[in-house]
Amino acid sequence: MEWDALLLSRLQFAFTIGFHIIFPAFTIGLASFLAVLEGLWLFTKKPIFKNLYLFWVKIFALSFGMGVVSGVVMSYQFGTNWSLFSSITGSVIGPLLAYEVLTAFFLEASFLGIMLFGWKRVGPGLHFFSTCAVAIGTLISAFWILAANSWMQTPQGWTWADDDTMIATNFIDVIFNPSLPSRFAHMVLAAYLTTAMVVAGASAFALLKNRALPESRMALRMAILMMAIVAPMQIVVGHESGVVAHEHQPAKVAAMEGWWQTQTQQPTILFAWPDEAAERNHFEFGLPGLGSWVVAGDANAEVQGLDAFAPEDRPPVWIVFWSFRIMVAMGLAMVTLGLWGAAAWALKRLDAATWYHRALVLAAPSGFVAVLTGWITAEVGRQPYVVYGVLRTADAVSPVSAASVATSLIFFMVVYAIVFSAGALYILRLIAKGPESDEPPPQSKQPPGTPLGAAIEEAP
Amino acid sequence: MMIELSMIWAILIAVAVFLYVALDGFDLGVGILFPFAKDARERDQMQAAIAPVWDGNETWLVLGGGGLFAAFPKAYAALMPALYAPIILMLLALIFRGVAFEFRHHGRGLGAKWWTIAFSAGSMVAAIAQGFVLGGFIQGVALENGQFAGGPLDWLTPFSLLVAASLVAGYALLGATWLVFKTQGELFERARAWVKQLALFTALAMGAVSLATLGVDPRVTERWGLTMTSVDWPTFIKLAPLPILAAVICYLLWRGADQRRHFAPYLYAVGLFLIGYLGLAFSLWPYIVPFAMTPADAAAADNALSLMLWGAIPMLPIILGYTAYVYWIFRAKVDNDAAYH
Numbered sequence: 001m002e003w004d005a006l007l008l009s010r011l012q013f014a015f016t017i018g019f020h021i022i023f024p025a026f027t028i029g030l031a032s033f034l035a036v037l038e039g040l041w042l043f044t045k046k047p048i049f050k051n052l053y054l055f056w057v058k059i060f061a062l063s064f065g066m067g068v069v070s071g072v073v074m075s076y077q078f079g080t081n082w083s084l085f086s087s088i089t090g091s092v093i094g095p096l097l098a099y100e101v102l103t104a105f106f107l108e109a110s111f112l113g114i115m116l117f118g119w120k121r122v123g124p125g126l127h128f129f130s131t132c133a134v135a136i137g138t139l140i141s142a143f144w145i146l147a148a149n150s151w152m153q154t155p156q157g158w159t160w161a162d163d164d165t166m167i168a169t170n171f172i173d174v175i176f177n178p179s180l181p182s183r184f185a186h187m188v189l190a191a192y193l194t195t196a197m198v199v200a201g202a203s204a205f206a207l208l209k210n211r212a213l214p215e216s217r218m219a220l221r222m223a224i225l226m227m228a229i230v231a232p233m234q235i236v237v238g239h240e241s242g243v244v245a246h247e248h249q250p251a252k253v254a255a256m257e258g259w260w261q262t263q264t265q266q267p268t269i270l271f272a273w274p275d276e277a278a279e280r281n282h283f284e285f286g287l288p289g290l291g292s293w294v295v296a297g298d299a300n301a302e303v304q305g306l307d308a309f310a311p312e313d314r315p316p317v318w319i320v321f322w323s324f325r326i327m328v329a330m331g332l333a334m335v336t337l338g339l340w341g342a343a344a345w346a347l348k349r350l351d352a353a354t355w356y357h358r359a360l361v362l363a364a365p366s367g368f369v370a371v372l373t374g375w376i377t378a379e380v381g382r383q384p385y386v387v388y389g390v391l392r393t394a395d396a397v398s399p400v401s402a403a404s405v406a407t408s409l410i411f412f413m414v415v416y417a418i419v420f421s422a423g424a425l426y427i428l429r430l431i432a433k434g435p436e437s438d439e440p441p442p443q444s445k446q447p448p449g450t451p452l453g454a455a456i457e458e459a460p
Numbered sequence: 461m462m463i464e465l466s467m468i469w470a471i472l473i474a475v476a477v478f479l480y481v482a483l484d485g486f487d488l489g490v491g492i493l494f495p496f497a498k499d500a501r502e503r504d505q506m507q508a509a510i511a512p513v514w515d516g517n518e519t520w521l522v523l524g525g526g527g528l529f530a531a532f533p534k535a536y537a538a539l540m541p542a543l544y545a546p547i548i549l550m551l552l553a554l555i556f557r558g559v560a561f562e563f564r565h566h567g568r569g570l571g572a573k574w575w576t577i578a579f580s581a582g583s584m585v586a587a588i589a590q591g592f593v594l595g596g597f598i599q600g601v602a603l604e605n606g607q608f609a610g611g612p613l614d615w616l617t618p619f620s621l622l623v624a625a626s627l628v629a630g631y632a633l634l635g636a637t638w639l640v641f642k643t644q645g646e647l648f649e650r651a652r653a654w655v656k657q658l659a660l661f662t663a664l665a666m667g668a669v670s671l672a673t674l675g676v677d678p679r680v681t682e683r684w685g686l687t688m689t690s691v692d693w694p695t696f697i698k699l700a701p702l703p704i705l706a707a708v709i710c711y712l713l714w715r716g717a718d719q720r721r722h723f724a725p726y727l728y729a730v731g732l733f734l735i736g737y738l739g740l741a742f743s744l745w746p747y748i749v750p751f752a753m754t755p756a757d758a759a760a761a762d763n764a765l766s767l768m769l770w771g772a773i774p775m776l777p778i779i780l781g782y783t784a785y786v787y788w789i790f791r792a793k794v795d796n797d798a799a800y801h
Contacts, residue, residue, distance in 0.1 A: 062562050068515060069558035073551045075522050078529055079540025080547055083607070086540075090533020091761035095768045098530035101523045102775040109519045110779075110786050113512035121789045165533070167761040398541040404612045408548040415552050419559050422575075426566035 006397045008405040009081040012412060014379075016073050018372060019416050023067030025371040028142055028188065029195025030060045031135035033222075038128050051215050055435035056199075059427055061116055066423050068109070070416075081405065085386055085396035092158050092166045092174055093148045100144035108137035139188065146184040147175045152387050153378070154179040154248040178248055182241040183378075189234045190374065193334055194367025196226035200341075201364025204357035206434040215435040217351055220360075224345060227338030234331060239294070245381075246295045249388055250304045251313060252381035255320040257291055258284070259305040266291035266303040274317045279306070315383045323376040330370035337363055465766060466759035469531035470748055472772060476527055478737055480520035482634070482730045487514040489635020491557060491583020492628060493654060494576070502647050503576065507561070508794045509642035514561065516783055518554070531765060534606055535748045535758035541608040542601035543615055546592035553589060557582030587631045591624025592616070598623070598740070599676055600750040619672050626665035630733060633658040637726035640717065644793050655717040655725050662729075663710040666736055670703070673743055677751055680743045699742060706735045 034056055041049035075097075078086045114122060114130035122130070157173025158166045168174050200223035206216035246253040254260075258269045260279050267286030274281050289299035296303060306314050337359060344350040386393045487510045497503045529536045540547060560579035567575050596615030603609060636658050639651035674681045681687055685695025713728040748755045759765060 062566070065559050065562045068518070069555040072518070072522060072554055072558075075526050075529075076540065076547055076551060079525070079536045080544050083537035083541045086529055087533045087537035087606070090529060090536065091764040094530030094533060094760055095764050095771075097526050098523075098768045099771050101519070101526045102771050102779070105519045105522055106516060106779045106783070109515040110782050112515055113786050114789060117512040118789060121792075161761065165761075168763055171763070171767055398537075398544075399607050399609065400541045400544050401612050404544050408544070411548065411552055415555055419555055422563055422567075422571070423559060426563060429566070 003402065003406070005400055005402045005405050006394055008402055008409055009397050010393065012081060012405060012409045013077060014376075015409070015416070016070065016077065016412060017379075018375070019420060020067065020070035020074055021371060021375055022368055023063050023070060024138065024142065025187075025191045025194045025368070026198065027060060027064050027067050028138040028191035029193070030056060030063065030198075031131070031138045032192065033195055033199065034060060035128075035131045035135040036222075038131050042124055042128055048214050048218055051212070051435050051437060052219055055215070055430075057116070059430055062423055062427050062430075064108075064112065066420065069419075073412075079398075080408075081398050081400070082386075082396050083398040085391070088165050088391060088396070089152075089387060090165070091161075092168045093151055095171065096144050096148040096151070096175065100141055100148075104137045104141035104144065108134050108141065111137070142187055142191070143184060146187055147177070147180055149378075150180040150183045151175075151177045153177075153183070153382055154244070155387050155390055179241070179244045182237060182244050185237045186234070186241045186374075189230050189237055190367070190371050192226060192230050193234060194371055196223045196230065197334065197360075197367040198364050199223040200227065200337075200360045201362075202431045202434070204360035205431065207351065208354065208357050208361070209434070211434040212437045215437060219435075220341075220350070221345065224338060224341035224350075227334055228342040229338075231331065231334040231338045235335065238328075238331065243295060246303075249381065251306065251309045252315060252320065253295065254304060254306045254308075255315045255317045255381055256324040256377060258317070258321050259291065259303065260307060261305040262302065262308050263305065264292060264300050264302045265289040266295075266305070268294065272321070274321050276317050313384065315381050320377055320381045323373040323380070327370045327373040327377060330366045330373070333363060333366055334370075464756060465762055465769065466531075466755040468769065469527070469759070469765055470755040472776075473524060473527045473531060474737075474741065476520050477524040478734070480517070480524055481733055481737070483517035483520060484514070485631045485733070486510065486634040486638035486726070487517055488557075488583045488587050489631040489633065490639065491580050491635070492587060492632045493635050493639070494580035494583070496650075496654070498646070498650070500576075502650075505643055505647055505794050506639060507564070507579075509639055511561065512790045513786060516786065518558070530768060531760055532748055532755065532758040533760055535753055538603055538606060538608055538749050538753065538758075539597065539601060542610060543593050543596050545612060546589045546596065546615055550586050550589035550593065553582045553585035555582070557586060583631075584628065587628045588624045591627035592620050594627065595620025595623035598673060598744065598750060600752060603749070603752050606753075619676065622665075622672055623669055626662070626669050629658060629661040629665045630729075630736075633662045634726070634729050634733070637713075637729045640721075641723050641726050642794050652717045652720065655729075656714055659710055659713045659717070659729075662732065663707070666706060666732070669736075670739065673740070679751065683743055683745070699739075702735055702739050702742075706732060709735065 034053060037049050037053040037056070040046070041053060111130040111133040114127065115134055118127055118130060151174055154177045156177050157168055157170040159169050161167045199219055203216040203220040203223060206212055207220065242253065242256075245256075257266070258272050258274050258281050259266055260281065265288050267284075267288045268290035269281070269284060269286035272281035272284040272286070292301045292303050293299040295301075306317065337356075340356060340359075341350065344353045344356055350356075382388050384392055384394070386396045490506050490510050494503055494506065497506060528539075556578045560575045560582060563575040564572060564579060567573075592615055595617070599615070599617060599619060601608060601610060602614060633655065636651050636654035640648060640655055643651060674684060674686060683695075684699055685692030709728050709731050713725055713732070716724040716728055744750050746754050748758050
């Protein structure tokens, strides 16, 4: 492995997007949660929903801020580090990203101002509208990003132009490419689950500490409802996404599953240690035939293994294999916790189930882990291509020096380490404090004009 | 006559970049002026003057960059690697500035102090980096077959340093005029004094950059009808209104601050930027990558440009509409007494 501009740029992109994706994954779900809370508050007039809203909106403000700044980085890296990718694919996916800015970014950024600072200046209806606008903006944004990313996974509706760049032959085909529906649904559900796990963990923590009991009980129930419904749905959607991937990106699925040989009766491998040099698995333990049955609906179907692809066309197997397994494990844990919570709720034992509460605190980051490992599975599984089967990552990188990229990578690592550990600290501090059950006093110690100060002082 | 799609997009992106400069410029300016505030209370008021709108303002930068990628992928691919270092520097600075907005009020003791400094330093460095980007852009970049073929520090020249210093002065001016508009009492008086000083700085800086730009490429001097030894009066006369107007606006700005006008100084400052921007556009016309690519050379395929235009035609007025509405909601001056609690 040579530490050239290509490898360093890949590391830089992986690093910056790995940090970035955590925040949208969280804020997409949290924005919807806030919209529901504010809607319930407007409708029922119960202060419990207001208290929850005012608590979670602080955490939202912090997360959204970090999401915005790390997102601005992403929008410029296409040019700084992947300029050949930009010039080759610009005519095809450029419009998708432009539509994201036009339809989502401005909406989110503008109405966020009203959401955080507008308590005294607009009526409750308009404030609620602003929260909804932000929530819808996050979903629209996810749609366009997933459309562009899915096109890179399953490109269609394009052709080569005379100057060796790509042009679209049909933008409907480009946008609604084969993997978009399942990948978009998978991502949105993942975002909702990520938020549900954090809300459940934070509420369980507050219950264990006997803090803000009515609010924490309510938030816990809302999170469990989300987990119990969405986690099983996610398994189904994830499976669908895998089927589409199998159809269009067989090498990726073979790496995910650890299939080296093309054969009938492909197993579902529960554990193995893939060895890329020897082109086989060590310590393999699997269920024969189940793999074929899952992807083809027939245990005797012949399914391609990695041997169907030249070694230089295969993704790195070890990373894809393990990240996929961690993601699935997190998903199964969420299903279990959702059902456990629903059962405890049905038996009216939810509020006293301290072991369950402890498990939820432990599982609070599981959504983030699942999103990250899922993203790694999808993106590393696409290698060695940046546009699957068409454009190699090596042919997409900018003509910049390795030294430039190495320097910027080090700076990114230092800055992100400072900024995001501080952010995580502040969020954890807020969560540890928990929601307030009482109306906060009008004389806040917070300085004026800050999100917290404004929200608490001016809330009706 | 049909205007070419690529030209429409060049104008739209130029407008987006200008809106970014006019709007986020005052946000950055407020950060640059942070160290000159009297105390923590004043800094809180300064931050409150931009808090509800800065996020939307920064989005114009994403539209400018994203728009360049989408509409002119070849220009994007040529410029971004050439300006690699200043762009990364700008991004890192914007990270600090952006999170410090929130973090300032979560940190305790040293933490709060650190984020206050990070906000100010982030704003300052972002402005400097944007100056490097602008300077490097005006100089032009070394290309081979449409790809960057120069060194990592090509952008770093006395010219780009001058542009960076000027942009800091200009942003600080925008920030000061915005504070005049949004504050009252002691801070208002202080901001007025800043406006007067910075108007002078900015005028000198604009003059220096204008003269230096003439030296960047013979085509620029030709456009203005100027050489070292002679002046082509008929050509120069046509463009002379720009520098004259700039001088008039500087005077109005100075007088506006003197007469305790509230909103006018900001508008004059934006006018000053607009004149500088137009002057630059005339100097570099018709290039999108100076002296190498025109919009038509760098444009994406026509179907991409027209698809985006169909989105931009309804969306841009809507965006401008709700942006204006948010500004209208937060039109009041920052509360002066709130900090006394």
